[in-house]
Each structure stands twice: as C-alpha cells, then as structure tokens.
Amino acid sequence: MSGGSLEKLLTDIRDGSLSVADGMNLLRESSVLDLGHTKFDLQRPARNGFPEVIYGEGKTPEQVGEIFLRVGDRSNVLATRVSAEMAAHVQSVCPNAEYNPLGRALTLVVKPIVWKQGEVAIVTAGTSDLPVAEEARETCRMLGVRAKILADVGVAGIHRLINNLPEVLAARAVIVIAGMEGALASVVGGLVPQPVVAVPTSVGYGASFAGLSALLGMLTSCASGVTVTNIDNGFGAACAACRIINACEGNSKT
Amino acid sequence: MSGGSLEKLLTDIRDGSLSVADGMNLLRESSVLDLGHTKFDLQRPARNGFPEVIYGEGKTPEQVGEIFLRVGDRSNVLATRVSAEMAAHVQSVCPNAEYNPLGRALTLVVKPIVWKQGEVAIVTAGTSDLPVAEEARETCRMLGVRAKILADVGVAGIHRLINNLPEVLAARAVIVIAGMEGALASVVGGLVPQPVVAVPTSVGYGASFAGLSALLGMLTSCASGVTVTNIDNGFGAACAACRIINACEGNSKT
Amino acid sequence: MSGGSLEKLLTDIRDGSLSVADGMNLLRESSVLDLGHTKFDLQRPARNGFPEVIYGEGKTPEQVGEIFLRVGDRSNVLATRVSAEMAAHVQSVCPNAEYNPLGRALTLVVKPIVWKQGEVAIVTAGTSDLPVAEEARETCRMLGVRAKILADVGVAGIHRLINNLPEVLAARAVIVIAGMEGALASVVGGLVPQPVVAVPTSVGYGASFAGLSALLGMLTSCASGVTVTNIDNGFGAACAACRIINACEGNSKT
Amino acid sequence: MSGGSLEKLLTDIRDGSLSVADGMNLLRESSVLDLGHTKFDLQRPARNGFPEVIYGEGKTPEQVGEIFLRVGDRSNVLATRVSAEMAAHVQSVCPNAEYNPLGRALTLVVKPIVWKQGEVAIVTAGTSDLPVAEEARETCRMLGVRAKILADVGVAGIHRLINNLPEVLAARAVIVIAGMEGALASVVGGLVPQPVVAVPTSVGYGASFAGLSALLGMLTSCASGVTVTNIDNGFGAACAACRIINACEGNSKT
Amino acid sequence: MSGGSLEKLLTDIRDGSLSVADGMNLLRESSVLDLGHTKFDLQRPARNGFPEVIYGEGKTPEQVGEIFLRVGDRSNVLATRVSAEMAAHVQSVCPNAEYNPLGRALTLVVKPIVWKQGEVAIVTAGTSDLPVAEEARETCRMLGVRAKILADVGVAGIHRLINNLPEVLAARAVIVIAGMEGALASVVGGLVPQPVVAVPTSVGYGASFAGLSALLGMLTSCASGVTVTNIDNGFGAACAACRIINACEGNSKT
Amino acid sequence: MSGGSLEKLLTDIRDGSLSVADGMNLLRESSVLDLGHTKFDLQRPARNGFPEVIYGEGKTPEQVGEIFLRVGDRSNVLATRVSAEMAAHVQSVCPNAEYNPLGRALTLVVKPIVWKQGEVAIVTAGTSDLPVAEEARETCRMLGVRAKILADVGVAGIHRLINNLPEVLAARAVIVIAGMEGALASVVGGLVPQPVVAVPTSVGYGASFAGLSALLGMLTSCASGVTVTNIDNGFGAACAACRIINACEGNSKT
Amino acid sequence: MSGGSLEKLLTDIRDGSLSVADGMNLLRESSVLDLGHTKFDLQRPARNGFPEVIYGEGKTPEQVGEIFLRVGDRSNVLATRVSAEMAAHVQSVCPNAEYNPLGRALTLVVKPIVWKQGEVAIVTAGTSDLPVAEEARETCRMLGVRAKILADVGVAGIHRLINNLPEVLAARAVIVIAGMEGALASVVGGLVPQPVVAVPTSVGYGASFAGLSALLGMLTSCASGVTVTNIDNGFGAACAACRIINACEGNSKT
Amino acid sequence: MSGGSLEKLLTDIRDGSLSVADGMNLLRESSVLDLGHTKFDLQRPARNGFPEVIYGEGKTPEQVGEIFLRVGDRSNVLATRVSAEMAAHVQSVCPNAEYNPLGRALTLVVKPIVWKQGEVAIVTAGTSDLPVAEEARETCRMLGVRAKILADVGVAGIHRLINNLPEVLAARAVIVIAGMEGALASVVGGLVPQPVVAVPTSVGYGASFAGLSALLGMLTSCASGVTVTNIDNGFGAACAACRIINACEGNSKT
Secondary structure (H helix, E strand, C coil): CHHHHHHHHHHHHHCCCCCCHHHHHHHHHCCCCCCCCCCECCHHHHCCCCCCCCCCCCCCHHHHHCCCCHCCCCCEEEEECCCHHHHHHHHHHCCCCCECCCCCCEEECCCCCCCCCCCCEECCHHHHHHHHHHHHHHHHHHHHCCCEECCCHHHCCCHHHHHHHHHHHCCEEEEECCCCCCHHHHHHHHHHCCCCEEEECCCCCCCHHHHHHHHHHHHCCCCCCECCCCCCCCCHHHHHHHHHHHHHHHHHHH | CCHHHHHHHHHHHHCCCCCHHHHHHHHHCCCCEECCEEEEEHHHHHCCCCCCCCCCCCCCCCHHHHHHHCCCCCCCEEEEEEEHHHHHHHHHCCCCCCCEEECCCCEECCCCCCCCCCEEEEEEHHHHHHHHHHHHHHHHCCCEEEEEEEECEEECCCHHHCCHHHHHHHHCCCEEECCCHHHHHHHHHHHCCEEEEECCCCCCCHHHHHHHHHHHHHHHCCCEEEEEEECCCHHHHHHHHHHHHHHHHHHHHC | CCCHEECCCCHHCCCCCCHHHHHHHHHCCCCCEECCEEEECCHHHHHHHHCCCCEECCHHHHHHHHHHHHHCCCCCCCEEECCCCHHHHHHHHEEEEEEEECEEEEECCCCCCCCCEEEEEEEEHHHHHHHHHHHHHHHHCCCCEEEEECCCCHHHHHHHHHHHHHHHHCCCCEEEECCCHHHHHHHHHHHHHCCCCEECCCCCCCHHHHHHHHHHHHHHCCCCCCECCCCCCCCHHHHHHHHHHHHHEEEEEE | CHHHHHHHHHHHHHHCCHHHHHHHHHHCCCCEECCCCEECCHHHHHHCCCCCCEECCCCCCHHHHHHHHCCCCCCCCECCCCCCHHHHHHHHHHEEEEEEECEEEEEEECCCCCCCCCCEEECCHHHHHHHHHHHHHHHHHHHEEEEEEECCHHHHCHHHHHHHHHHHHHHCEEEEECCCCCHHHHHHHHHHCCEEEEEEEECCCCCHHHHHHHHHHHHCCCCHHHEEECCHHHHHHHHHHHHHHHHHHHHHCC | CCCCHHHHHHHHHHHCCHHHHHHHHHHCCCEEECCHHHHHHHHHHHHCCCCEEEEEEEECHHHHHHHHHHHCCCCEEEEEEECCCHHHHHHHHHCCCCEEEECCEEEEEECCCCCCEEEEEEECCHHHHHHHHHHHHHHHHCCEEEEEEEEECCCCCCCHHHHHHHHHHCCCEEEEECCCCCCCHHHHHHHCCEEEEEECCCCCCCHHHHHHHHHHHHHHHCHHHHEEEECCHHHHHHHHHHHHHHHHHHHHHH | CHHHHHHHHHHHHHCCCCHHHHHHHHHHHHEECCCCCCECCCHHHHHHCCCCCCCCCCCCCHHHHHHHHHHHHCCCCEECCHHHHHHHHHHHHCCEEEEEEECCEEECCCCCCCCCCCCEEECCHHHHHHHHHHHHHHHHHHCCCEEEEEEECCCCHHHHHHHHHEEEEEECCEEECCCCHHHHHHHHHCCCCCCEEECCCCCHHHCCCCCHHHHHHHCCCCCCCCECCCCCCHHHHHCCCCCCCCHHHHHHHH | CCHHHHHHHHHHHCCCCCHHHHHHHHHHHHEEECCCCCCCCCHHHHHHCCCCEECCCCCHHHHHHHHHHHHHHCCCCEEEECCCHHHHHHHCCCCCCEEEECEEEEEEECCCCCCCEEEEEEEEHHHHHHHHHHHHHHHHCCCCEEEEEECCCCCEEEEEEEHHHHHHHCCEEEEEEEECCCCHHHHHHCCCCCEEEECCCCCCCCCHHHHHHHHHHHHHHCCCCEEEECCCCHHHHHHHHHHHHHHHHHHHHH | HHHHHHHHHHHHHHHHHCCHHHHHHHHCCCEHHHHHHHCCCHHHHHHHCCCEEECCCCCHHHHHHCCCCCCCCCCCCEEECCHHHHHHHHHCCCCCCCEEEECCEEEECCCCCCCCCCEEEEEEHHHHHHHHHHHHHHHHHHHHCEEEEEEECCHHHHHHHHHHHHHHHHCCEEEECCCCCHHHHHHHHHHCCCCCEEEECCCCCCHHHHHHHHHHHHHCCCCEEEEEEECCCHHHHHHHHHHHHHHHHHHHHC
8 A cells, every 4th residue: 555545544534534443444455365375465566566476386276276267357467387287277267368388477368468668688598598588578578568588699609699789788678597607697787788687597407506506606797787586587587677667667757 | 889889980991991900909999998907998888887896805905096096087986895904095196085984985086976867775674784785875876876875674673664665665776785584675675666676785693694594585585576686785786776777767868 | 201200210119119120111111102113202292291293204104004003092193294195094094094185294183182272373475385384283283272374474465464463463372484585484573572483485496495595584584582493394383382382381370 | 563552543543633644753753763873673672572682793882882872761771792892882881781791792771670480491512602591691681581501411411411401391491502413402302391492503613514503403303393593593592582481471461 | 456465466576477467467357347337346355344335326227237147156246226126127137136125225145144243233213214224234234244223212202212222332333323403323422432323314304405414413413433424325334334343353353 | 700700801891892781791690590499609610619519408309300400401410418308309300310328419420520639538437427428428529539438447446447547548638527526536637647627427325415525526636737527517528628639639730 | 320330229229228319419420520611521431431522612711721620630631622822721720731732632641541452543635634633643642542643645646645555554443634625535445444534624725615525525435434524523533433442442352 | 657667667576676675665765755744746747747736725834844945956846825924934944935925826946947838828807816817827837838817808898808819819728717707717618719727716705605606607607618626726727727738749749
C-alpha cells in the first residue's frame, strides 16, 4: 500500500467514513490472495512495478495449476522453472497457458502486453547458455520489455562480440550470460556505457563448480559497475532490467 | 574509439588524408596514457560514460602521485582504497587533492562537476557499514550523480526503514549496503520499484566469513531483480547506479 | 539413569538387596533395546524429556519395520525421513502406522498423546518450505506439543507477515523456516519476544548452495537471540521447541 | 509498537484526539533515537523483551561514547566486542561504565537490575573458551538473568562433565560453548532435557577453520533439539536463553 | 624390491651371474602384472605387508573380471566399491568369488587366510554406518586380521558406549565410524589407550556436507592421538589397523 | 585476422580497391559461420593454430549434427563430451563420424591429418583415469600430434613409473592424469625436464571432492614448472601440448 | 577409572567399607585437579596411556604457570603452542621448565623418562616443516618414545627419500610431515609396511590454503592405510605413534 | 642420475671397476648437498633442466645464508619469497648476492648466464600484478631465458592489449598474470597460438578470496589450452616457460 493510500485510509478513519476494524481488515484483504499453501502477493505491482511471478520448483503441479486458475482471471501469469510435466498439468486445467521448454517458462496472457520504451540486449557466451537467455527473454516479455538475444559471442573468439557491438549499444540495458569463467561480462562491461547485469551460468564442469567460478569472476570484474545475479537466474536479471527500464520511463515522463 | 570515429578514420585513410601508418598510430596513441607501470585508459569516458578510476591497493604512493599529476592536468581524478599514508604523499605533490578518510577516497576536482538528473539513495543496515557508503557517495559525486546516505536502518528494527521509506522512494536508483546476513536488501527490494544494487559488507564475524554470508544472501534474495556487487564494493555500486542514471538521461533526451 | 535412581541402586547394593553383578547388569539392561543392527535408547525420555526418534535414511525398510514392531508394543513411535517405499513396508507389518507423505514422517500412536501447555508457531517463507514445516508439525504432535503452520509469508511481500503477526505472538515458541537467503528469520526475530528457532531449507538454486546461504544468513542474523538448526531439520527445530515448552511447564509447576 | 498501542493510536485518530500528521510523527518519533550515524532502536524492549545492545566492532570510540551518554540517561547500556582502547574512551566520558576485559563487554547500570526467575548454566569445553562464556554471562546479567559458568569439562575427559551434571540439570536453559570439534554439545544434549544453545568457538587451529568445524559439528549433532548460534557469539546465546527465560516467566504468570 | 633383494641383484651382476640387461629386466618384470589397462602391483606385499586391493569404481566389470582371473590363480583377491552388477559379472567368470552386498566387497579366497595376533574393534555411531563397517571388516578378514563390529553406540545415548567399553578395551586397535558430527571419535579417543582410527561417514544431510562435518570434527578432536581416514573409507581404516597389527606382531617376534 | 592481413585490408581501402563498407563486411564475414544458436569461429586456426572444437554438453544432438554437416564439408571436426545418444544422432546425419565411447569424443576426418614433429606422453595414475586420457589422445590426433598412453603407473607402486620412465623421457611434452591426491604430477615433474601438463581427475570419493583435492595438489606441487588444467580436462591438456609442439615446430623451421 | 577399579569401589560399598557418599566423592576427587579456570584431567594416564598435555594457545601465561606449578610437583609436564613470552613467564615461576623455540614446546621433567621399546621416524618434505617435526619429537620424548627426524626429503628430489629409506624402515611407526601438496605421504605409504601417520602443514601459499591442500591430498592418498591428523598437529601425530608403541609393547609382554 | 649414467654405473660394477658398496654410496653422494636442515638437490639440473631454487618462506635467514655460501661456490643461486630482512642477512655473508625488492628475489651470479633461444612475454592485467611479474622475470633470467614485461593491459580497456599484441606474438611462450576475475588469460588465450601459462594473483578483495576467483576463472577458461599455476606463482610460471623453451631448443638441434 503506497504512502498516498495509507494517508487516505487514515483520513477516512478520522472522518468516520471507515471504522477502525474495517481499516485493519482493508489493510489485510487488499493485499493477498490466500490459497492456504500460497499467499499470492497482489500488492507487488504497486510496490515493485511488476507482479509476483511463480517459482515452479518445490511446488506441486496442482498448486501451480490452482494459482494459474485463480490469478489468471484477473491478470497475466508467469511461472519459471516449470518442468514439462508441470506444464502439461497446468495446460490441462488452463488451456491458454503457453510453455517455452528451452526457457522452462509457462505463461498466460489474458490482457494485452503494454510495451515499454527501450530494449534489452541479452548476450550469451555460448550456445549452452541459451536456456537462461530464454528465461530472461520470456520474463522481459511478460513485464512489457522488448528483448533481443545475441548468442555465442564468448571471448574465445572475441571478434564475434565486436561484430555484434552495434546491436548491443542500441539497447537501454544489457544482460550478459556466461558460464565457465564468465569473462564475457568484463569484456562487455569494458566496452559499453549501459547498465550491465551479469548472469553466471552453471555451464562448465570441474572447477566451474556449477557456476561458482563464473559467479566469482563476475563479482570481481575489473570492468566498473557490472552487477551480478544468482547463477542461472535469467528471471532475476530480466526483473533488474525491467526496474531500469521503469526508472528511465519514469524519467522520460517528468 | 566509437563506431563513428572509426568510420571517420577509415574514410580519411581512403581519401588519402591519413596514411596507413598514421592511422595505426592514431588508434594507439589517442587511447592510453602510458606511464610504464600503468597504462591509463583515456578512452573510458567515451566507452563507459565515466573515466578510469585509480584502485589504490597494491600501488605505491609514488605511482598514484604520478597518475594524479599526469591525469590531473586535464580532468578530475578519483582514487579509491587509499590509505592515509598514500593520501599524504599524493597531497604533498598535488596539494588540491582532497581525502575522505572514512571512505578512503582521494579526489581532485579541476573542472566543475556537471550534475546529472536523478538522485541515488544509499541505505545502510548499520553504523559499521558507513565506510562503504562513503566510498559510494564519493564515487557518485565524482561521476556527477547526487547521492544521499540513510544510515543504520537494518531489519532488526524494521520501523527505522519504514520511517525512511519516502526518502528511498524519491531516488532514481537505490544502493543497499549491509553486512552480517544482508537481509536489508531483500526487504528493500520487496518494498520499492527502483533498480536496487546490493553491496554486501565484511561487517560481522564468525559465520559472516568476511562478507560471504551477506553476499550469498543478497544473491539469493527472494525479492526479484536485486543485483549484487563484490563485498565492500561501494565504488562498483556507484558506477552501476551511474550507468542507470546515464541510461535514463539518454532516454529523457530522446 | 537419573541421579536419584543411581543413588537408589548404590544404596541397594550397600544394603545387600542388590548384588554387584546384578547392579552392573541393571545399569545395562534397563537402558537399551538391542536389535543387533540398532541399540534403541530406552532411557531417552528420562534423560531428554522425549523418546528416541528413528532416522529413516540409511536404514533398510526391514530394520525400520522391526523397530516399529518391537518398540511399538510399549510406546508411540515416530520415524522421520521415511520414503513412500519404506512407509509401505512398515505399514504392511504394522498396519496402524500412519504416513505423512509431504513431511515424510511415519507415526504410530498406541497411547493417547498427552498435550502440553503452550503452542508453537511454525512460520514458512514460501510454499516450497512446507515439507520441512510438516516434519516439524508431526514431531511436535508426537511430543505432545500443539503447532500451527503459517505458510508463505516471506519478506518479498512483508505485509503477509505483518498481517499474521498476532498469531505468531500468541505462541510460546516460534519456528521460522526459510530457504534462499533466509531473511525471514531476522525479520521475525526483530519483531517478536519469544524464542525463535530458525530452520534453513534447501529451497533455492545456484548460490543457495542447497541451503548454505540460508544457514549462514540465519547464523549471522542481526536479530538477537535467534538460534539455528541444520538445513531442512524440521525435526530438530520441533525438539528444540519441545525442550522450551518442557522447561516452561516445569516452571509453571514450581 | 505493539498491537494494542497501534489500536489505541488509530482510535485516537478516529476520535479526533490525534491528528493524522501527529499520528504519523508519533509512529516515527517514539521508536528511534537518531544520532546521525546511528538510529538507536528504542522500541526493542517492547518488541523483543530486551533492549538494543551496542556491537562495538566497526564503530569509533566516539560513536560508542555518544551512545552511552545519550542512552545511559534513561536505561542500562551494554556494549559487546569492545576493545580496551574503546572502553577507556567511553569511561573517560561516562565514568560509571564498567569494563570486563576477558569478555570484552562494557556495561553501564543506572537502574537496578530486576532478576528473572530461572538460571542459565554456561558450560565450556576448555579454558580457552572462557572469553565467550564471559560475554554470555555479562549479557545474561544485563538482561536480568542469573548465569553460572562451568569451565573446562570437555569430552576428552568426560568424567569432568559427569561430575558437574547436577549443576547443569538445575538450570532452566543450558549454553554449551566449545571449539575444535564441538562434541561437548552433542554429549550435553544427549544427557539433559533442557533447551541447549550451542556456541561454537574459534578455539583451535588448522582444520578448525576458525570455528567452522565446531559450527558444523553442532549443527549436525546427533542429540535432538540442540540449536546453534554464530561462532563466538556468547551474546546471541545469552539473548536466546533470555527469550526462553522470558517465555517461561510468562507461562508461570498465567 | 627390498634392500636385501637389491643388494643380491647387484652382487649377482658383479659376479657375472646376471647380465646388466637381465638385471634391468628383472627389476621390471618381477614387480608388475601388466594387463594393458592395469599394471597390478605384485610387489606390494613385500613393501606394505598386504597385497594390492582392487578399487572397483571407475573400472568396467570386464576389467575387474580379468584381474580376478589373472591374479586369482596365485593369491587371494579383494575388490572394494563393487556394485551388484559388477559382482554378478565377476562371479560369472570366477564362480568362487563371494559378494558382501552391504559392504560392497567382492572376495576370492584361494589360499587359507593366516590369522594374525590381535583383534580390531570396529565401533559405529549408528545403524546407517554399517556399510562402512562391513567394508572395514571384510578388508581386515582378507588381511588376516580378526575384527568385531559394535554397532549403534553413538553419543546421543552415551550409556550404550559405556556398556560396550570392555569389548572395545580388549582389542589391539579401534576403528570408530561415525557420520553427522562424528563426536564418537572424540569420546572413544578419550576413554581408551589404543590406537584409534576414525572414519567419517557421509551419513547425515544438510550441514553434514556428505561427511565433511564429521571429517573436520574428527581432525580437530580434543582427544589426543586420534587419526583420520577419508570419508567412508572403511578399507583404508582396516589397512591402517593392519599396519598396526603387523608392527606389533613384528615386535612380539623380536 | 592477423596483423599482416589487417595491413593489407587497410592498404586496399587506401588504394580504393576496397570500399569502406566492404572492408567492414569483410572483417565480419570471413570469421564466423553463423548458425543462429552457434557462431562457429572460423578464424581460430589462424589465431590459435587449431580449429574450434565442439563442446557437446548443454547442446542438443540436433545442434551438434548441424555443426558437423556445415563445418564437415570443409574441414575435420572434433566434438568432446558427446554422449552415446548424441553420437548416434550425429552419425545418422553424418555417417562418416566416428565415436570413441571411452573418451566420449566424436570425430570426422575429411582431410588427411598432417602429423607434426614430436610426440606427447600421456601418463595416468590409475585405470579409472583412462576416459580422460582417451579424450586427450583423440584431441592430439585431430590436431596432428602423436600421443601414447602409459596407464596405471601411480605412486602407490612407484616402480611402475620408474620402469616406464624411458618412454616418458622420449616425448616432447608430458600430460599427467591423476585423481585422488594427484601426487603423480609432482613425482613426474621432479623426474623429467619436459613441459608437464597435469590434469586432475574426478576419480576418488569423499575428500576427493570430485577432483578438487587432485587439483589443489597439482597447483601446489613441489615440482617446479608443472602447470594445471581444469578437472577431467583431457581436451585442454592436449591443446596445451599442441601449443607447445607448434611452438617447437616454429622454432625448428627458423 | 578402569573397570577393575569400579568393581572394587562397588564391592567396597557393598561390604560397607565405603559409604555411598564417599563412593560418589571418590569418583569425583581422584580424577581432576580443579584450578577454577582449568580442570586438569588426572585420570588420563590410566585411560589413554599418557598424561594430559597443556594446549598453550588461548590460555594466559599466568594460567599455564599455575598449571606447571600445581601439576609439576607430581609428574612431568608438557605444554605445546607456547609462545616465547609465555615460556619466559612460566620459567620465571618454574625455573626448571625448558623451552624449545622451534617446536614451541615447554617441558618440565621431574621424574626420569622411562623409554619404551620401538622408535618413531619423523620424515619431513622440506626445511620449513621442521617446527611441526620438533613438536612431534618433543611430544614423543615426554611420552617415553624415541624419535628421529629425517628432514627435507620431499618428492621433488625423490632420491633423497630413497637414500634414507633404510632408516625409515628401521622404525616401528612413521610420521610424515609435508606441506604444499603433501605427496610425500603417498610415496612413503607406498614404500613402507609400518603404520604411517601423515601430518599436513601450512607450509605453502595461494592454493595451499594454509594446509588444506596437503590435508586433502593426504586424506585421499592412493597408498593404503595412511591416516591423517589435523594441519600442523605434530603433537597429535606423536600421540598416535605413542598409542601404537604402547599397543605393541602390550603385545610383546603377552 | 640419468639413464645413461645408471647404465655406466651398473657396467662399472659388473666390470669390477666399482664395488657394490661404492656404487650404493655414489648413488647417494653425488646427488645431495646435506646441510642437516636442508638436503640441497644437486641432481636437479640433470633431471629437470634447471637447478633447485630456494623457497625463502619458512626458512631462517641463517639457513638461506648458509645455502648461498655452500652452493654459491659452484653455481648461480636464486632464492624466491625473500624478505628484505632475509636479503640483508644473506648479503652480509655473501656480498655479491643481488636483491630485487619488488619481485622479492635474491640472486647470485657466479657463472655467466647462457642465454637460450626464444623469448617469453610476461603480460599483466594491472599495475598491482607487477611483483609476480618481476618474480617470473628474475626466474627466467636465472634460467637463461629472456623475458619482457607488458604491464597493465587488462580487459577493462581491451585496446591496451590489442595495441601490444605484436609484441606478444613475437614471443615463444606467454605468461599471463592477472588478479580479480583473471579474464585476461581467456582473452590472450583466444588471440595467440603460443603456449599460454596463466598465473592468478591475489590482487583484489572480497569475492576475490585472495586469488581464488582468478584461479578458478583461469582453470575454466573458454580459451583452449591455457594452463595454470598456483596463485602468485611467478616462479612456477617461469619454470614452465623454461621447460617449453628447453623442449624447443632440443627440437631445433635435432
């Protein structure tokens, strides 16, 4: 509940147009869709600028199906980390849901997406990083942000990146996705002026330690101002890019 | 060297107004101030939107002094991680340099700072996180970005954060600085819509593992779209915020 | 064997009503049910206030079935970390055993549970933490402690916790169960005066490192007096809560 | 602010005895002593049952001295992790402050301590664990809880523990402090029915990894219901014990 | 090749009874059974007092079967870490091989075992540690050392250990096998005078980190003179015990 | 693109024989085979002396099949980390591809291999290290370097290594492959003068931590000048050996 | 208290020659020298075959001095990890104490050492491992075990070890002390039949991680039956060797 | 002792020109300079192609001084990791020794250095990596290998590397030295065909973990055939380069 809404509520109480008990209930009821196992956060768009997204892992297909049914009658829905089995179940109860198997994302669009100004460039070091890139792209799409994937431009053949630099420079924010040593984040960070969100991936073996090497490498990047998300967190990087796009949009309006 | 400059240079060569040898030299000489021990990157403002900053640790006072003298005749200079001893030496050869002992930052302002639109809120969990906050604030200042510190609003007394929320919401980007478990990043990330850059600090002991706990906590934040920098990296967080401010400024112009 | 019993035994020996050899046997036989592969500890209620609980992992279904048969003729039995297969086997030899598949707990109630005074609030950050919460709830039940689960009130939508605070404040002890960064423990610990036992869960991916991030975050919580159990250890948290309930009950009697 | 106070405040607003603006201010002002660098949490006794304690590390002597002066005119004050130098400075501005050099605790008692019912037993494995035990004991004292230290009863000579068991069994809660492998927590946890809070210490070398081995050992204790604090966190263990004592006291009153 | 044999060989060369080339060949051929994929070490009994043992993991059933066939015509054979599938294959080509499925050991006895003087006590903390104990027992047997397993005497119910202490004290060397926090090694090490070899096991979950906690706990044991093997290394502990038995036997002969 | 080629291109532009636009296209097009999901690096032989090799993991069989078809019409192809399933698919579309199941390498030879001067010795500690050795051998073969495997000569029976030393000394570079503690690298490094590339393997269990122990052991080898690759990286070691062979070949020509 | 003594005590109680209260006191008093800060374990020689040794770190010079005075009137005393300052203080109050600065051991001999049969060989990889070797040697001496140091025979020059092998083979037990990768333990373990106790040292830098690499290497040694102590734990290795010597001595008597 | 020498020795024994005892002595005496604390390996040039180098850390100045005196009468001497204090002492007894304080290397040249064919390029990411580069350069020099340092060409300003590429390409082997994320190794490895030895440095803070991030990044480099040394191990990298130079030199002679 925003500061303005809170002031309104307090004023209504003072004016007697709202009872104290009702005020306390209002504070509670407007904010959560309570399904027992899940308390779906309805206030998140107001607070964060984008809705709660369902994290599929550790939930049962039935729980996710119920959320799609209950939330999907009022707004678009996105679930990440959705297995093929979970997707099949949800689609059986909610036939309009669409599944992206590479990005493991399940989406339901019931209202037209309103596109924001400014595009995001999603750059990957290798072909094997594509699942994370797809998760990021789907998330951007559901948040109304256009995104473009530039795949397999890692530093072992750095001319591939140089060739694609103009496309990267045209975006408002850049997501760099890389596994192994994650050096692409440093190189991109050193070459472009935009916000750069680095996503380490679990691509690699041995001393990659399931993404730890890329994570540490990106955190200690010699390129200034590169920020980092969790390993394989394409969703989080897209949300971060969306926060940036929103901030700029706010700016362009004032 | 930007794409436009490169095209110009190639065109000049084609037109005969530039020899091939001169073209190759130009590509080299315009970009670096070579001091032997250091190759100061003069192209960084063109590429990244802000100048190279001197990382004081592991350099000798003499090296840093020389950089201040050589760079400081053409542009403002910022050095981070500067000990009191190093600062004293540099000030002896470059008397206009100013030292912030809490933030361990040394600055030289030879051209007026041009302030950009949009402010950054720097939020700290505890009093002990202030050195990192000061490093971030000094960096923002040298990059032309206004920043405001809200100290000691950690989640053990969450009303302190709630009380200061309006000031946080007024900023264009938010830097959250916290040690120990770093939970403040999740709470702020859940309450505000702006880009949130989280900086784990080495404040704490035992299982804090010199900032590792806060780092892991911030990377796995349940609040969507929080991005993370290296431990104690106030400088990097400020650069990230500056990249965001620049992106928005670019937007407002178009 | 308690101090009182030991004195009695020594006195009986002195008085000649007990031979030395019998005394040594008594010390041994009253304390253990020896099944060869397992030495079931019969003294634990006297020492710890609650019986030995069977840890299912690493045991064969046959071993667990035998323990249920042998122990279940004298007292209630609880086994944790029981797979569906193991449960099916035990139920085939001990049909009154009941299985909670979400909490992976197998129980046999042959004597009515005697409920203690004071309730435990089990608070979870997300839906995916429910299996750990169920293990804690089943353990509480078998130890005679009433427990209530408040699910999915994590800090990404902190109003969900605030809304449920009165129910948390009504309990005598609080168990906080959270994965990812585990920030909920700090927030709850900062808001309530009761004993808070935090259970990190393996919910999450990447830098969650199978619960390590939540574990470290809870250990370094800025909220004073939060204590921590092993990752996913709902059983241990319930035992800790039971120790607290027992301590208070002892108090209320004196 | 408790639920009751909040209802009162809202009622006053409804009745017109409190303006909306004043209500918002009241919510803010009653809760924090704002010193600029520090926002001392005045609501903590109401919320947690004990006051905010000053963590000395990372603060300047001047900051701590100022807190003692400003807080010490209304309530008792405790600071932990205080170096001898910091203590000397604070005592120079606040002469009644007392310093415990072994426990590195600085205390100021301006109101008589009100002792609660029930004692805490602090058990240490070795002589080198005494600083942590002293920190716990001082914290207990300032929170009105009596505590008794039983030192050097580690499992290498387990008869030392057995000899002291009656004293341990007489307490309401037990704090076990051990470095190296921390096995004492398991042995005590297996022998007593009370709440057991285990504190790993950094005593040891090599594979002790500054307390990590003891920490992991205590977290994975085979004794049920042992909970754990951060390494060397005598303060946190005392707070946890105090939460238990408070819970029992609440019980004995009802 | 022992020092004596080497001197003999050199003497033979000097005396002309052995050519230089033959000497070099002899040094090679007497020592290794070369199967291409494997160079089975035939000198190990002379050097170490016990034969090379086959480590099953990472080998194919065919390779192990071939080794059994080729080595089994001259001496007894032991293979550890043998899966049921591998065992079945080897038994199909070498029908006298016997498989211990709990200990995952495959043995072939073609010469009667010669028993050495002195027994080994194998003590386990829990039922789940039995596979490691069985591997140790089988290894002892094949090395001619009698061993006895005392299972499930962990410190959560320490009277179980005390009851069995006389049997432990009767052995010449003690192997302690424990998972979780591994505290049993410290307690046994504190109670007995014999050589104590501690084997951490991967029994446990969460912060057990697959045996790391037990390993670190045993390495930092407060009981003096406890030594440690790799996690789950029942085989290695048995070899260490055998080295001790051999050393004592050597002693009793002189 | 080499320095010479770049000068030529710039000269052509100056002379007017190449337009600026064509120059920019040429720089791009000659270097990459763009398949959408993959940007196959065609410049790598010129830059590195050997072609890009396909890393099979994380790619789909279809993607790898397409690369074999598209690249295999102009040059030999090697893919590593290829599962049997992936190999079967690629062979179905590209029947001349050959699969080495032990080394998990898939090769296609369309042009005769040109053998370079100098051989590589591949030394393994145990039989279980053979898959890594085979990957190295296949890579050497495809890069035109002869390689010979000496298997199972680990330090537990050091005479096996001594016996094979002449063969090791005959090579130009040595690859040492070992799991567990990886001591073979130190022993070989201490006995031979050649470049020694050490490959830790994930052979082992428990404290081997999937190759970490061997990795750390090789990195800290007391033998001077041993260098190390990633765990199980037979491919990388072969490339390093090939770089050495190439450097020497360059030398012998000048 | 041994089983025999316990039976005697119980019999005395039965016979009336000992009161119950006296029996309980006797059990306590005979076993501990209680100094308040320290409960010196007087039963250890009976239980473990050697007396309690003082661990100097974390104790004050005054505490150690007091222990020397109080214990040194009845038996020999050994303290390890003693700084020069602590040694000076203890010598000021107990002038007969002798200090070994390299081994950081402080000893007081008031009764002639009784030498046991069988010698220990202490083998070090490098000169920098000598402090650990000296600690082991002093401990052996105080436990009545003769020990001989063979220094600087690491595997980078393996002929140095081969040259000294006869001396190693003459010992009853072998202690191998090595830092860096610790490969010497594997090589010695592969060459000798005796019990081998490996001590990793913190000698090294970088990926040595203060002894972790050597520790892991020794734990995963391919030589069978090598056991390991904590990093730099020369004391523990000597105690382990002493346990072996004692076991053999027991054997030779029967 | 090389294979040829061994054959000669055996032949001499056969011919009677050498007694067996003398043969055994010869094998020992020719190989080691035994100083008690140190067994200086005189065979290393024959075996490895370069002499033993003294590792200064953990040795006393007196020990190092003695080695310089005893070895320095027959050959050049190099000691690494030499503090200023140690250097001063050695120079007091051996005045011709020269100290490089940045590289912490102490050298004594008594015979003219014989320069080998082929140069080494030492490339550093930053100014702070210079100490490691200097250690490498001094080692190269003492091994007769010319080396050239190219400092501060890290990837944050990648044009600095591109500008210096011709100089890198002119070398026979390349050493890349970088801290933080170590990305320079991947970029150089992708751009040049020579053997590339990567040295991670401890330059950085926080998640650099004293060089661990750079180490992991280099081990998982996406550039094929980059090999890695220990953190800060300029000495080892130089030895590796020297092994390569020697291998090529051998080649050019045949």
